[in-house]
Amino acid sequence: MKKILQDLGLTELENLISSLGEKPFRAKQLYTGLMQGKKISQINIPSALRGKILEEYEDEPVKIIKTLTSSDGTEKYLFALSDGNVIEGVLMKYKYGNTQCVSTQVGCRMGCKFCASTLQGLIRNLTSGEILSQILTVNALHGGDAKTRAVTNVVLMGSGEPLDNYDEVLKFLKNVSAPDGVNISARNISLSTCGLVPKIYALADAQIPVNLTISLHQTTDEGRARTMPVAKKYSIAEILKACEYYFGKTGRRYIFEYSLIRGENCDKEHADGLISLLKGKPCHVNLIRLNEVEERDLKTVTEKEAYRFLGLLEKGGLSATLRRRIGVDIGGACGQLRINYLKG
Numbered sequence: 001m002k003k004i005l006q007d008l009g010l011t012e013l014e015n016l017i018s019s020l021g022e023k024p025f026r027a028k029q030l031y032t033g034l035m036q037g038k039k040i041s042q043i044n045i046p047s048a049l050r051g052k053i054l055e056e057y058e059d060e061p062v063k064i065i066k067t068l069t070s071s072d073g074t075e076k077y078l079f080a081l082s083d084g085n086v087i088e089g090v091l092m093k094y095k096y097g098n099t100q101c102v103s104t105q106v107g108c109r110m111g112c113k114f115c116a117s118t119l120q121g122l123i124r125n126l127t128s129g130e131i132l133s134q135i136l137t138v139n140a141l142h143g144g145d146a147k148t149r150a151v152t153n154v155v156l157m158g159s160g161e162p163l164d165n166y167d168e169v170l171k172f173l174k175n176v177s178a179p180d181g182v183n184i185s186a187r188n189i190s191l192s193t194c195g196l197v198p199k200i201y202a203l204a205d206a207q208i209p210v211n212l213t214i215s216l217h218q219t220t221d222e223g224r225a226r227t228m229p230v231a232k233k234y235s236i237a238e239i240l241k242a243c244e245y246y247f248g249k250t251g252r253r254y255i256f257e258y259s260l261i262r263g264e265n266c267d268k269e270h271a272d273g274l275i276s277l278l279k280g281k282p283c284h285v286n287l288i289r290l291n292e293v294e295e296r297d298l299k300t301v302t303e304k305e306a307y308r309f310l311g312l313l314e315k316g317g318l319s320a321t322l323r324r325r326i327g328v329d330i331g332g333a334c335g336q337l338r339i340n341y342l343k344g
């Protein structure tokens, strides 16, 4: 596999260009082209330089090979990577802008029982440039460039556990928020984790104040371990402590994802459990009805049951919302993204 030019920030690109004996302004030219979502072969630089770069770098590291559009406007993409692996991604359209859900790994090794992304285990980590290129490609597809962005918000909620690929994800966060790049600021980026505690501390110390989202889904460690193997490693208490640290460092309120699974986590005792865990903390709870995955026998709840659970949380003083399920008809909703597969 060739190298990926989108892995480089502007300064690194300048170093590369000067090592090739070229004038510095060529770096800026290349960088601007890349940030517009262009392939290297489409960027207007001297052909000798272009040839030299293409010998070592992938022309198009992330390519859309299929698109599905949901009845609610959500789009799901199948991206091909240069080694033949594929990943899925989603673009959700809201009044305030477009949110892209990006993948951080091919597959995932966390093994959550409700999620399709982990069925085949972890195939490999994505590089920062492969994560960034998902955005550059979709932004260009929708007529955006680095200045007038079609993608305004980013969620690291596609396949993979972002904090299990920490170094590349951190580099991605730096590059995607670089002012001379696509410049999507940390406040418009959400990172979701199943709760890799040491890496939450590391992220807090990295001082890139993204919105931290924790996939909680249960109120006790034993209950959580039934569907999330990671719960055997890190307790809810340790996660909450790490979240407080994150809040202290960044000033950003944190968010808990809670997918409602019939018979598992949505009775009154669970609402009470959540209230006693979270009351008074600077956090928000995002409820979502489980999206059923055909290989698993976990079942979702009705909308009415979901609103009842929401009501209990609100009555108990928590800030909570029930998220609209979008993109379900194209298998593009939470937990439905998978490898090798684009089903409509």
Ligand code: SAH
Pocket: 110, 112, 114, 115, 116, 156, 157, 158, 160, 161, 162, 192, 193, 194, 195, 213, 214, 215, 257, 259, 288, 289, 290, 291, 292, 293, 334, 335, 336
């Ligand atoms: N690995 C990260 C990023 C995935 S984000 C994490 O665990 O947070 C995807 C979100 O959707 C997570 O909150 C995940 O727990 C949730 N999810 C996974 N499968 C789901 C399903 N079938 N229905 C609803 N939500 C699901």
